[in-house]
Amino acid sequence: MQSTADHLADVRSRIAAACNRCGRDPSEVVLLAVSKTFPAEVVREAVDAGQRVFAESRLQEAEPKIALLPGSLEWHFIGRIQRNKVRRLLPLFTMLHAVDSLRLAQFTDSVAAELGLFPKVLLQVDIGAEESKGGFDPDTLRAEIGALLELPRLQIDGLMCIPPAGPDAKSARPWFVALRTLRDELRARTGAPLDVLSMGMSGDYEVAIEEGATHVRVGSAIFGSRRYRVDGELGAPQTGA
Ligand SMILES: *Cc1c(COP(=O)(O)O)cnc(C)c1O
Numbered sequence: 001m002q003s004t005a006d007h008l009a010d011v012r013s014r015i016a017a018a019c020n021r022c023g024r025d026p027s028e029v030v031l032l033a034v035s036k037t038f039p040a041e042v043v044r045e046a047v048d049a050g051q052r053v054f055a056e057s058r059l060q061e062a063e064p065k066i067a068l069l070p071g072s073l074e075w076h077f078i079g080r081i082q083r084n085k086v087r088r089l090l091p092l093f094t095m096l097h098a099v100d101s102l103r104l105a106q107f108t109d110s111v112a113a114e115l116g117l118f119p120k121v122l123l124q125v126d127i128g129a130e131e132s133k134g135g136f137d138p139d140t141l142r143a144e145i146g147a148l149l150e151l152p153r154l155q156i157d158g159l160m161c162i163p164p165a166g167p168d169a170k171s172a173r174p175w176f177v178a179l180r181t182l183r184d185e186l187r188a189r190t191g192a193p194l195d196v197l198s199m200g201m202s203g204d205y206e207v208a209i210e211e212g213a214t215h216v217r218v219g220s221a222i223f224g225s226r227r228y229r230v231d232g233e234l235g236a237p238q239t240g241a
Pocket of ligand 1: 034
């Protein structure tokens with residue numbers, strides 16, 4: 001049986017190979033080990049294998065887990081964000097990946113001001129126009145990007161997407177291209193760098209890297225299959241924080 005360390009080594013070498021294919025430096029790609037549903041002992045195996053950056057999608061699961069692990073780790077929140085959890089999310093997580101409305105962004109900005117924080121956030125885009133998934137509709141984002149970038153506390157570093165489920169890794173490519181293209185358009189219009197593209201999961205992270213992903217969110221390829229699905233189809237956050 002392969003260990004967590006073996007899986008991690010395999011994922012890292014696939015990331016390096018994908019970077020090679022498209023002339024990128026592997027240091028440009030952050031591997032987020034998605035540890036949702038896995039206990040702290042399993043996360044520790046990944047830590048022992050050198051992994052430092054992890055992602056969780058439910059606050060009530062993440063809080064006790066994070067408390068059991070070394071304070072030197074970096075945690076990203078990739079689940080749907082509920083307003084009543086923002087106050088607890090902000091101090092715990094390095095980056096919130098799924099800010100999905102102007103209203104939520106404004107609210108998060110005001111909580112950040114109260115807490116004296118300048119949180120890094122990404123704007124989730126509903127790139128496949130799927131109602132079940134959160135995210136800005138691209139046209140809404142085009143209309144609201146100015147107001148979003150004016151929020152004084154939020155550091156809006158880029159975009160995130162969870163593309164529609166497809167038959168194979170390649171089927172996600174057009175969605176990754178669409179997210180990058182939208183980013184390029186918003187960057188050209190606003191002058192904001194929006195450098196981060198959070199896209200690619202276990203089934204398609206290599207394709208995502210070829211299309212410009214800076215953060216890949218890989219769970220089952222590292223930790224094995226989850227015993228229960230907290231998040232519904234494709235691991236998309238349906239249940240909220
Ligand atoms: C669960 C989850 C992932 C990881 O999915 P895997 O297919 O296990 O790699 C990535 N992104 C989000 C938003 C998730 O909820």
